[in-house]
Amino acid sequence: MEEAKTPEFWLNERSTMDQGGKPRVQDHEEFFRLIVEHSADAIIVVDRGGFVRFLNPAAEHLFGRTSEQMVGKSFGFPMAFGMPLELNILRPGQESRVAEMRVAEMRVAEIARQNETLYMANLRDITELVRLREELRTMALIDDLTGLNNRRGFSTLGQQQLKLADRTKRGMFLLFSDLDNLKWINDTFGHHEGDQALIEAATIHRETFRQSDIIARVGGDEFAVLAVEAYQDSGDILAARLQERLRTHNAQSNRRYKLSISVGLDYYDPLSPRSIDELLDRADRSMYEQKQQKKQMRNSERGIEKKKHGNTR
Amino acid sequence: MYTFLLYITGRRQKTLALIETLKGFLTERFKDQYSLEIVDVLEDPRRAEEDMILATPTLVKSAPPPIRKIIGDFRNSQDLFALLNSTDHT
Numbered sequence: 576m577e578e579a580k581t582p583e584f585w586l587n588e589r590s591t592m593d594q595g596g597k598p599r600v601q602d603h604e605e606f607f608r609l610i611v612e613h614s615a616d617a618i619i620v621v622d623r624g625g626f627v628r629f630l631n632p633a634a635e636h637l638f639g640r641t642s643e644q645m646v647g648k649s650f651g652f653p654m655a656f657g658m659p660l661e662l663n664i665l666r667p668g669q670e671s672r673v674a675e676m677r678v679a680e681m682r683v684a685e686i687a688r689q690n691e692t693l694y695m696a697n698l699r700d701i702t703e704l705v706r707l708r709e710e711l712r713t714m715a716l717i718d719d720l721t722g723l724n725n726r727r728g729f730s731t732l733g734q735q736q737l738k739l740a741d742r743t744k745r746g747m748f749l750l751f752s753d754l755d756n757l758k759w760i761n762d763t764f765g766h767h768e769g770d771q772a773l774i775e776a777a778t779i780h781r782e783t784f785r786q787s788d789i790i791a792r793v794g795g796d797e798f799a800v801l802a803v804e805a806y807q808d809s810g811d812i813l814a815a816r817l818q819e820r821l822r823t824h825n826a827q828s829n830r831r832y833k834l835s836i837s838v839g840l841d842y843y844d845p846l847s848p849r850s851i852d853e854l855l856d857r858a859d860r861s862m863y864e865q866k867q868q869k870k871q872m873r874n875s876e877r878g879i880e881k882k883k884h885g886n887t888r
Numbered sequence: 889m890y891t892f893l894l895y896i897t898g899r900r901q902k903t904l905a906l907i908e909t910l911k912g913f914l915t916e917r918f919k920d921q922y923s924l925e926i927v928d929v930l931e932d933p934r935r936a937e938e939d940m941i942l943a944t945p946t947l948v949k950s951a952p953p954p955i956r957k958i959i960g961d962f963r964n965s966q967d968l969f970a971l972l973n974s975t976d977h978t
Contacts, residue, residue, distance in 0.1 A: 625957050638942055651946055651957035652971055660961045662943045663897040665929060665936055676897065679943075681960060735905070742908055 617679065617698040619645075620686070625652040628693060637677060637700055639666035653696040655683045661705075662698070678705045718792045720770060721777035729791030733801050733851040736789060740803070740845050747843040748810050750800040751858035752780070752817065753866065755835035757796040764831070772834060775824065779836070783820045784813075799855060810840040837866045890914075890922040891951040895936060897929055897944045906945060906962065913965045 611618060617634035621627055627645045635641055664677040679698040686693045716728030724732060740747050754776045761769035773796065780790050780798055789801040802813055817838060825833040839862025841854050849857075894910060896903050907926060914922050929936040929944055939948070942959075949956040949972055962968050 625959075640942075649940055649957055650942060651948075651959040654958050654960040654962070654967065654971065662945075662960060663929075664943050665897075665933075665941060667937065683960075739905055739908060742912065 615699075617700070619650065619653075619696045619698065621650050621653065621694050621696070623652070623692060623694070625650055634698065637664055637679060637698060639675070653681060653683045653694055655681050655696075661701070664698075677702045721774055721792050723777050723780070723798070724789065724791035726791065726793040729789060729793055729799055729801070730851055732789045733854075736801055736803055737843065737848070737851060740843060741848060744845050745804050746807055746845060748800075748802040748805040748813055749841045749843060749854040749858045750802060750810075750813055750817070751793075751839045751841075751855060751862045752776075752798045752800070753837045753862055754796040754798070755837055755866070755869075760832065775834060776836065779817070779820050779824055779834070783817045793855070797859075799858070805842075807842055807844070810842060814838045814840060837862050837869060839863065839865060889951065890918050890949065892922060892924045893927055893939075893948045893950060894924060895927045895929055895939075895941045895944050895946045895948070899928065903945070910947070910962055913962070913968065917965075917969060 611631050614631055614633055617637040618629075618631045619627060619634045619638075620629040627648055627650045630638075630642055630645055635645075638645065659680045659682050662679050662681050664679050666675045666677065678701050680701050682697045684695045684697070686695055716724055716731060718725040718728075736747065754772060757769055757772065760772050773792070776796075776798065777790075777792060780800060784790055784800050784802060787803055789803070791799050793799045800813075802809075805813065817836065821834060821836055839858045839860065841857040841861060843849065843854055892914065894907065896907070911924060914924060927935055929941065936944075945960070945962070947958045947962060947968075956972055958968070958971055
C-alpha cells in the first residue's frame with residue numbers, strides 16, 4: 576500500500592520542474608480545470624457589470640443553458656456577501672415558459688485578478704432540501720383536521736406579521752373565536768359530527784377572511800385570525816362579516832343543528848406593540864365576555880318564556 | 889424619475905417582507921421620484937424570459953440609464969445604492 580504523503584511533499588510537487596527545468600504550469604492548470612469542471616456546485620463568474628465571464632458544467636446544468644448562451648450576457652450583479660442566500664433559479668422552457676424552478680443557495684466571493692475585480696457566485700442546488708423542509712414545516716405548523724395553521728403556525732406567521740406591521744406602521748386585528756356547544760355536538764351526534772362541525776367552522780372562517788390574513792385553529796374549538804392591514808374601527812365589521820357568513824351557512828335546509836360562534840377582538844397598534852400571546856390573551860378575554868353576555872341573554876329569554884307560560888296557566 | 893422592476897417568485901411572507909424593505913429604502917432615497925413594478929415570474933414567465941432574468945429576487949433599475957441588474961440580497965441599503973450608482977455597469 577502506498578504511504579500517505581506529507582503536505583510538504585504536495586507543496587514541492589506543485590513546483591516540480593519539467594525536464595527542461597520549467598515548472599509544469601500546464602499540469603497545474605489542467606488539475607484546477609478538472610476540479611472546477613467536476614465540481615457538483617455551480618460556479619458562475621461575472622464582472623462588475625454583472626456580465627458572465629465563465630460558468631462550469633454544473634452551472635450550465637443548473638441554469639439549463641450552455642456556456643455559449645450565457646458567456647458575455649447579463650446575469651446581474653450577485654449580492655450575497657457574508658451570508659449564504661437562497662435564490663430561485665428559472666430554467667427555460669418551451670415557448671418562453673419557465674419549465675422548472677430550482678432553489679439554490681448562493682455565496683459570493685470577490686476575486687482580484689490583474690487589473691480587474693471579478694465576482695464568483697457559488698450556487699448549490701438545494702431544491703430537494705427545500706421541498707423536505709417545506710414538508711416538515713407543513714407537518715409541524717398545519718392542523719391536520721381543518722388544514723388551517725395550528726397554534727405554532729399561527730404564532731410563527733403572526734410574529735413575522737407583527738414585525739411587518741411595526742415597519743409599515745399599519746395596524747391589525749386579532750379575532751379570537753370559539754365554536755359554541757362542541758361538547759354537546761360530540762355527546763349528541765358523536766365525535767365524527769364534532770369533527771365535521773370544526774371543519775365547517777374552519778371553512779366559514781376561510782370564506783370570511785382574505786387569503787393574506789392568517790387563520791388558525793389554536794385549540795380544540797378555538798380559532799384565531801390575524802386580519803392584516805385593518806383599520807382601528809373595522810373590528811366590528813370583521814366580526815359582523817363572520818356572523819353573516821355563519822347565518823348563511825346555518826340557513827342550509829338539511830342542517831340538524833345550527834352552528835354558533837362567539838367572537839372576541841383585539842387591535843394591534845404598531846405604536847404600542849404587544850406580543851402575539853398578549854394579543855391572543857386579550858382577544859380571548861373579550862370573547863369570554865361576549866359568551867357570558869350570550870348566556871345571560873339566553874337565561875333572561877328563558878325567564879321571560881317561563882313567566883309567559885306561568886301567566887297563561 | 890427612477891424606474892425599478894423587482895422580479896420575484898410567488899408572494900410568500902419572506903418575499904412580501906423583502907418588498908416592504910425595498911420600498912422603504914427607495915422611498916427614503918428617492919422620495920416620490922421613483923416607480924417600482926413587481927413582476928411575479930410565476931404569473932408572467934414570458935416577461936422574465938424576455939428580460940433575461942435567470943434568478944429571483946432580481947432588482948433592475950431600468951431608468952435613468954445605464955440599466956443595472958442586481959441579484960440576491962437587498963437588505964443592506966448602503967451596498968445596494970453603491971451598486972446602483974456605480975459606473976461599471978453597462
